[in-house]
């Protein structure tokens with residue numbers, strides 16, 4: 001080979017190497033993991049755009065939840081996630097409808113993403129384009145996980161319970177039930193009370209599987225309860241606290257929405273013949289606390305509609321008697337006093353919304369209402385809806401709500417303990 005052709009060969013090899021190193025890898029989407037859900041419509045490898053929609057089965061609840069992993073995004077490369085709403089007819093008010101769910105439920109202003117599958121942050125606000133929304137994420141060279149909101153799956157429950165049990169000898173995990181599909185529904189009992197039959201506190205989240213933020217509120221409550229805060233120590237020594245971070249484990253594990261599932265969802269299942277074993281098991285434990293005249297506080301954690309701030313749901317007053325009404329009002333006041341001062345702000349309404357016949361045909365079967373009807377005369381039973389479509393609705397924001405809800409619970413019990421002895 002003469003020197004000129006050697007040079008040409010070297011130059012061609014160099015150009016080939018450069019081309020190979022700048023040619024982006026193919027984008028690959030996967031959802032075959034706990035909580036994963038996305039139906040890919042198309043992938044534009046050249047423009048680096050993934051078009052997709054949530055893949056939940058409407059018979060298993062509103063298909064607004066989505067959660068996918070993307071591989072093949074180079075460091076500093078921009079990826080566009082172009083989301084449409086699910087096109088499958090949804091269920092509502094306990095019935096099949098012929099229309100898909102309104103797109104706003106699937107389209108937070110900011111999506112949530114992670115580069116390690118553990119820590120979650122918001123994307124910049126998505127850009128609305130006709131019926132779709134476009135979110136952008138910048139690659140790190142490794143996999144990216146992108147979701148409707150910060151994921152929390154049964155594996156996260158296991159990790160949380162293990163962490164708290166290690167930290168606090170008075171914390172003990174328990175299996176509430178096995179789901180219809182055989183998965184364990186796990187919870188935590190925390191008490192350092194020295195007197196028999198202390199007031200019972202029950203907190204559970206995620207009766208609606210798409211509402212992942214509610215789990216992070218439960219996590220914030222749990223971490224606070226097990227920590228060094230003086231109010232948390234007081235609560236542990238004066239109460240017996242139960243926390244169940246995920247009630248609808250089957251739908252949280254399979255990436256389905258849960259709400260309005262067929263035949264009914266977890267928070268429409270609270271009657272004498274529940275469909276779900278975990279609801280029956282929770283009722284049984286709550287009935288025991290009621291029988292011992294010590295069910296003090298019951299909290300059911302949710303995320304509300306896309307335009308709603310944080311608020312409590314209360315049962316319409318005509319269904320309640322004193323002292324329950326006054327005790328509920330006082331708890332709401334204390335919780336508002338705490339949560340509304342969180343920095344950065346988590347907007348909260350100090351006016352609870354009411355549930356009753358006009359809210360849902362199965363209103364009697366909602367857990368907080370069931371507890372009002374079946375509780376002790378002074379049981380506080382409430383549903384807390386924490387804002388999700390907001391810039392501070394992050395894992396940090398949700399956990400802060402949980403901590404402050406814990407503080408409000410301690411405030412409330414302390415005040416009640418110093419009042420006139422109960423009948």
Ligand SMILES: [Zn+2]
Nearest residue numbers: 208211302303
């Ligand atoms: Zn809900």
